[in-house]
Amino acid sequence: xxxxxxxxxxxxxVGDITTEQVDAIVNAANETLLGGGGVDGAIHRAAGPELVAxxxxxxxxxxxxxxxxxGFRLAARWVIHTVGPIxxxxxxxxxxxxxxxxxxxxxxxxxxxxxxxxxPAISTGVYGYPIAPAAQIAVETVRSTxxxxxxxxxxxxxxxxxxxYLGMLGPA
Numbered sequence: 001x002x003x004x005x006x007x008x009x010x011x012x013x014v015g016d017i018t019t020e021q022v023d024a025i026v027n028a029a030n031e032t033l034l035g036g037g038g039v040d041g042a043i044h045r046a047a048g049p050e051l052v053a054x055x056x057x058x059x060x061x062x063x064x065x066x067x068x069x070x071g072f073r074l075a076a077r078w079v080i081h082t083v084g085p086i087x088x089x090x091x092x093x094x095x096x097x098x099x100x101x102x103x104x105x106x107x108x109x110x111x112x113x114x115x116x117x118x119x120p121a122i123s124t125g126v127y128g129y130p131i132a133p134a135a136q137i138a139v140e141t142v143r144s145t146x147x148x149x150x151x152x153x154x155x156x157x158x159x160x161x162x163x164x165y166l167g168m169l170g171p172a
Contacts, residue, residue, distance in 0.1 A: 007143050008117075011153040012169055014162045018046035020155060023114035024078035025071070026105050028122045031060050033067065033081050038125040039157070048073040055081070064100035068108045078112050080105045084123030087130065095137055098123055102141040109149050116151040121161045135164040 017025050017039060027043045030036045033055040035044035044051055050072040058081075061067050066082040082105050085097040101122050109117045119138065123129035135154075142152050156162040 008147060008149045008152045010139070010142065010169060011151065012156070012162065012165050013153060014156045014159065016042070017118050017120050017155040018042055018074060020118040020153065021075050022116040022118045022151070022153060023076060024068070024080050024109050024112070024117045025074065025076040025155075026066075026117060026119045026122070027079050027081045028120050028125065028127075029061065029081040029083050031062065031083050033058055033061050036126075039120045043074070043079060046074055047071060047079065051079065064097040064104065066101065066104035066108045068112055076118070078109070078114055080108045080114075080117070082122060084127055084129065087123065087128035090133075094123075094129065095133070098129065098134060098137050099141045102138055103145050106142065106145050106147040106149055106152075110147055113148075115149060116153070117149050118153045118155045120155055121157065121165075124161065125157070131161050131164040132167070135161070135168045139165065139168040 028039050054069045061083050063083045069079050082101040085094040124131050124134045154165050
């Protein structure tokens with residue numbers, strides 16, 4: 001896929017995605033979009049009860065797709081909810097579904113005019129996706145997807161995730 005648009009600038013940090021000063025944060029959601037554990041629960045808690053109320057109107061979200069909501073009490077104006085695949089060993093379309101999460105999230109960001117987006121390491125928590133291949137898919141998909149987003153920040157939850165992404169991004 002070719003595009004005249006440059007790839008977004010990529011940044012990497014360890015931190016709390018709920019405090020990121022970006023236009024949109026991505027939520028590694030479950031199919032109900034009604035909150036859960038890990039980053040999903042943290043985003044729902046930080047955004048306030050308005051988020052789950054709004055999510056109830058969306059009818060859920062299939063794996064590999066993304067839906068957008070306001071950020072409510074978050075610093076970010078938007079939350080892009082995407083449902084990553086549960087890891088079953090890699091032979092149930094997990095890599096394609098994970099890549100779709102990043103492409104669809106960038107598409108939703110473009111639709112609402114977000115220029116900066118923070119991504120968590122989708123599917124690497126309770127869904128069990130191994131961090132190294134997940135980081136490779138994340139970085140390669142963001143780099144190869146035409147988008148109006150100018151900045152993508154990968155927000156890692158620990159040093160292991162940070163090191164995996166750093167290995168994919170290479171030296172600064």
